[in-house]
Amino acid sequence: MKKLILAIACLINLTTGDYWTDREKLIQLDRASNIGSTLNLTEKETIADAFILNLKKQELQVGFNDPKKFPSALHFFKSRPIIETSPIFNIITRLPKGSSLHSHDLALTSQEYLYNQTFRENLYACLTDDTLLLHFFNPNNISTSCEWTLLKDLRENRLDFEEFLKSKMSIVRDDPVKAYPTINEVWKGFQQTFRTVVGLITYKPVFEGFFYQALRELRDDNVKYAEIRGYLPHVYDLDGRLYDEEEVVGIYENVTRRFKEDFTDFVGAKFIYAPNRRVTNNTMEAEVQIYKKIRSAYADFVVGFDLVGQEDKGWPLGDYIPQLLEIRSAGGHFYFHAGETNWFGFASDEDLFDAVLLNATRLGHAYALLKHPALAEAVKSRGIAVEVCPISNQVLKLVDDLRNHPAAVMIADGYPVVVAPDDPGFWGARGLSYDWYVAFMGMTSKGTGLRFLKQLALNSITYSSLNATEMAGALKQWKVDWDDFVDGLVRNEYFGYNEVLKVV
């Protein structure tokens, strides 16, 4: 409404003014709605902004001249090495990004870390239906569920085994177009990867170390808080003991506490229970009970509920309204995946309606949101944050060139957007910086600089589930980090080479 009034006011003015004055006025009006546009910058921030804009323009120009060198338009499997040489990426890795609000339990760490866990003792492998299963066993008590072979033996006997193993632990391929002709093939590969790593990760010693490492990688990437979605698979011991959902939440909480003790600047982590959407009415009842149990045991840590998995394939939110209402009554909030689809008018698209009607606090992806103008307006005016995961949407084949991602419009129009990594470990990413980079370079205007990045960081805290006290603490920590970052940037501490120094 404000936008329309401003637009009309501006257009009325235009009939009297000088062309170039009017043009500048209209451009300013247009930018006024961008995420971050209302932020005032300090003197130092203004210098940092100019520095970043200068670098951004140079990188854009390289891409403009040769689009094969423009990462945001390329598939991430191809763009990653280019991104890693970018001065803007360097800056973004150092920038205090606040928090990570959308990522999944089994894909939280870098692929390198997880691969290194396969050198642990007592790890067995079994190849079935094209999927490689992994599991730790006590050598005296190996399950007969599959033809389990010691991984160490496979390693020694098969020449290309490491390549093979790595390919099973991630969906990265040399030629993504050939490997995944359509969305169905890539989702199949994605789900197979989950099945491969689950037995490796849910071994208790790995599980604890894995989650600790996940937090460490976030902190290394200057992210100080996370909300993790997990489906709580049973964790196991070598002696066969299984840890149930409540105990697994306990492990998460414990590791978080330990990590915070080790790194006192880290704000923490919270948990969103997110079982697979492939449920029935019966299993959904069981999910309700699990949620109630873990919520009542860990009310501060378990902040809400979601359903996950390939949305297009069915099990829409609308099928489980009574159960979801019951979940809501147990406390916490909804953080639903909704509209992660290009199939306009299908059930996955209509999930957006249910997510909003069920009063979701944030939406996962909401890729199709803008195709629903009234709904989009409601999401915006009610401040329901949209968790945008650019690389995920590209890798899982919703969009190729990220300049066509609908979040570009959301960012320009001031939607409550946060940018998150989804499943970074599965596609060779790590932390938030890769997603922030492609969003910054591909989804914002050439003239958009530090204000956007700062607001994105602030959004990631203010749209989190932290309570008022925690949020104040998080913002305080972020402010310290931010000022340090700006100081460092202004003092040129992040670049050791003249090439960059001379652009300031």
Next chain:
Amino acid sequence: MKKLILAIACLINLTTGDYWTDREKLIQLDRASNIGSTLNLTEKETIADAFILNLKKQELQVGFNDPKKFPSALHFFKSRPIIETSPIFNIITRLPKGSSLHSHDLALTSQEYLYNQTFRENLYACLTDDTLLLHFFNPNNISTSCEWTLLKDLRENRLDFEEFLKSKMSIVRDDPVKAYPTINEVWKGFQQTFRTVVGLITYKPVFEGFFYQALRELRDDNVKYAEIRGYLPHVYDLDGRLYDEEEVVGIYENVTRRFKEDFTDFVGAKFIYAPNRRVTNNTMEAEVQIYKKIRSAYADFVVGFDLVGQEDKGWPLGDYIPQLLEIRSAGGHFYFHAGETNWFGFASDEDLFDAVLLNATRLGHAYALLKHPALAEAVKSRGIAVEVCPISNQVLKLVDDLRNHPAAVMIADGYPVVVAPDDPGFWGARGLSYDWYVAFMGMTSKGTGLRFLKQLALNSITYSSLNATEMAGALKQWKVDWDDFVDGLVRNEYFGYNEVLKVV
């Protein structure tokens, strides 16, 4: 504003109602802004709508099950044969689509027709810099500008010549990704094609026949009016006579009149002068003079001005404000290409500001419009029509999967959209139906049927440059055709096979 008030009203209501009633209310509210949603359908139209929706759902389901079979998500060079077997496409070809408001002089006819013109006498060819040039000469007076060889001789002496010739007359390739890795390569091929066909088309007998054929192909596709952009290359005779811009406009007007005499249901055609944007201040002055001359000579036929060519490469509107203001003072309207780009914040993107400030009547492509919220709101509220050319944007590499085309959002949000073919002959299309098909199947919801198609046809007339009397005539003719079409559809005249009949 209305949208926001409705959204708020709806959300207030939601707190009191039954879940499923509220959900339905919200969905209805969301659809209310879609193009065509306010149209009331007659009883027959309602039957036709149900018939179309049934077929649409079937085709969508085929694509959903196997995305390799979903044309709107595939490159047009691959999807064309699939489209041609579609019952929905069959219906769209028969549907009275009103008018064609965005297409260019040298690409107006099907490739087949133009290729057939190469069998005329006295056509010579010359290969230079990878571009094949064509020109007719009197055998006694061949230009020495190039090493011209009689095409007939080349035909006889080179085995793969027909393949070669066809490849030079269009940008269609077996593997478009390999042939055109980036936007730069495809624009190069596109411009080479222009250079190849220009000497063939501007030969007076071909020129007249070509434009007549263009109108015939539109009429065959149930399009009864066109606004053609042309840059008025000199037309030539075999005896060396050159026809200047004013004479060339005269030829267009003459052919249009002749065509209307031959087909009395055809409403007509008008002309938008659209020289290449690669101008200098001096040549732009010359364009001003040409425009003034042709506008004063053919005020009813020449309706306005545009600048064309790869927008990203420069020559933005902002460089020629004084000249453009002078053009405006000569009468007619602006129909600027603007924002045909993915480079957010670059000069091509900012063309959108100038186009609106210069009071353009319609915008060509405006692909980047939604990234400028205030501008977009102004375009919408002022009824500046957006000429959407989906296949062009795909083939010229702005977007791969047309479900990601921003027009999907514009259509949902009730922008003044028309759908047009741009350069159909260059990529193997013909008429408007291919573009309408991919828009209908890829950019609208599963539940969107006849209302959208009807409104799109009406838009193409109401957003044309026809004066009030002409427009009334065009609408009257369209109504006759529309009623015939609906009658035929309801009587099932368009399908000879049971497969389709049984779905009603």
